[in-house]
Amino acid sequence: MAIRDDVIKMKQVSPYMAVSDEKIRNGALLAVADALKAHQDEIFAENKKDLELAKANDIAPAIAARLKFDEKKLKDVVSGIRQLTKLADPIGRVTLKRELDENLTLTRVSTPIGVIGVIFEARPDAMVQIASLCIKSGNCAILKGGRETANTNRILFRYIEEAVTAAGCPEGCLLLAETHSEIDELLSCDKEVDLLIPRGSNAFVRYIMEHTRIPVMGHADGICHIYVDKAADQDKAIKIILDAKTQYTAACNAVETLLVHRDIADVFLPRLYDALKAEKIKLRGTREAGAILKKYQAEENAFEEIEVDEFKEYLALIVSVAVVEDEDAAIAHINRYGSHHTDAVITEDDAAAERFMQLVDSAGVYRNCSTRFADGFRYGFGAEVGISTGKLHARGPVGLEGLVTYKYRLCGDGQIVGDYATGKAEFHFRDIM
């Protein structure tokens, strides 16, 4: 059967999921935690199949490590689920209560978004976390994980879905999509799916954004900048740059571009060069940066000269560098060439820091710390479904709050607009909370 039929059913189920009691949703989460523990050997066995296939396909060990679902990862996701049950209910929150007139009361109340499609990378723990966030927030979810963990996804989904419906959530509130053709089908379900959250490569997210009329939350590029101000503590700068580039080079919040204030470039760039070289990080950048390094460096050809509009997201041990005239030039560069993800200033000057953080138009603006902090866990959100570089709805790491919307409820006693238009009745607007 085509997944579209299941998605149409899910749309009909979604209002019932949306009104499911908090106790049922938290009970469902605890049941998921118990089920995963009870069936752990079976789950590990399926995961082993995926790992063996990965080995047979010569998948790099760094990537294979992410495919693994072992006792440690199970323990982490189970503890994450239990923490989630303790968080306040994100739905049913009244954010406005206003008497428009006698017996005419307007209430704004938070509600689930409805039907959410999440397409995520091959990481079994991501599947559990995303499903849990959707259940907690009363959303129905279509889950599509990376094919490298197809066996693990299938068994995890089976036990999650069983536990959730046994706990009282409506049948059909979760769906597993397994094939790539199902993604294309999903993209055309714009009447049924309220939100798509794609995670993965730049090209993949762009493909999703360009091939659907469903709202998409996420990010394609992650071109994060670190601007080293003339008032920077240069030791801090080097330490932060190395962390932001090497701690997880393939992450969207890894640094890709360094901007250095001209006043300190002569001193800082050679120091930077040495530090990067020790970590096998290649340096590319503008002619001016190259000229400074040329004066200094011993080796030839260790610096590749490129134009600023060639600066890009490397996701590798390469970093672009430009010398900038002043802070405003750094800000203009970031706003123009950046991806509005996360950008940092290194400075001991409070005014310069404030100016940077005010004027840089990104989801995250940082002072004197690594761009790698841009993450739902590190922000204390418990978990994240993704990171948004869009400005509407949710920005930056997206946790439970990003999975709800609201509706306006208006309760009257026969009121008509005609009476207010003719002056027979008058609004008095009194907030009652």
Add this chain to the structure above:
Amino acid sequence: MAIRDDVIKMKQVSPYMAVSDEKIRNGALLAVADALKAHQDEIFAENKKDLELAKANDIAPAIAARLKFDEKKLKDVVSGIRQLTKLADPIGRVTLKRELDENLTLTRVSTPIGVIGVIFEARPDAMVQIASLCIKSGNCAILKGGRETANTNRILFRYIEEAVTAAGCPEGCLLLAETHSEIDELLSCDKEVDLLIPRGSNAFVRYIMEHTRIPVMGHADGICHIYVDKAADQDKAIKIILDAKTQYTAACNAVETLLVHRDIADVFLPRLYDALKAEKIKLRGTREAGAILKKYQAEENAFEEIEVDEFKEYLALIVSVAVVEDEDAAIAHINRYGSHHTDAVITEDDAAAERFMQLVDSAGVYRNCSTRFADGFRYGFGAEVGISTGKLHARGPVGLEGLVTYKYRLCGDGQIVGDYATGKAEFHFRDIM
């Protein structure tokens, strides 16, 4: 010069507009109010040209009335602007402040969206209101009004723009688009424009949504429903239906479809028929509704039988009606065929009302009042830039709150993620507000 060049400049200006002081923005608004009053004769003279052109073009008097900008409308917009200056600043609000670790503090602060394009109908007062909301919220705005008020738009824009920049807002923070070709150019500026708010006909809004990659906030259809429950006060139902259909028939929040509980259909439909007939409202609907009316009605052919999937937005004195088996059937119909704008239940039964308001997936869910209340003024928002039927970001009437987003600020003292990954440091997550 192409408008694209101005839009690119506006993008560069927008961070400076975003950080402009509250005093400057409120001062700019007061200056606008003063300028419009000071130049009122000139403005009225330009408006007269538009009205004469409208007359020459045989524009219907009801529409021509909307084109008019006279002393009364000027007084209204000036009073609206003064009220706006008294509202709390929507930007710079801190909505989260959390110590992640010692000297590592995360703050979430509301910020303007940036560059907003608003395309609105030929109503000069709308231009003033929209520009005012954008200024108050620190956004740059590209304004495109209906061509029927081109002369009025031009002079209003001139005095608004002059007053705003003289008051200290950055040059280029407002733009007037005048031609249709400029709309198409605007649609392609997805790197510069953060949000489009189109207002106007269904077909026009759909055109915008389908021809741009810029996020669009608004609504195409406005298929609003009134469900008359078996426990309805039928007098209230008739009164509300007539208001919702006739008070402003061409509005998006006018009712288009009536759903009647089967248990009362025999009694209610003939009463409804008489009431609608007296107001010259035509009735269409399902075979079952037709059969009941056939038994009752004197005139032949006064009811046109159509299928439920032919029910649509008429924006005219026509209404569709269907008999439904029970409340859940009404809810299912609304969720399937509605446009998630505003839907009402007429009932004296609290449980039925609650069920309807919980399960109907619309921006506005109403009990015992007219759907015509769905409006920013009537909600007490001061003004609205539009009404959103999307679920992301803003839903229903959109005032100042819908024109802001947020950014995360993280201030540290050299912290790197590596230390937290290896256990050398640990987050303590302490909310400090």
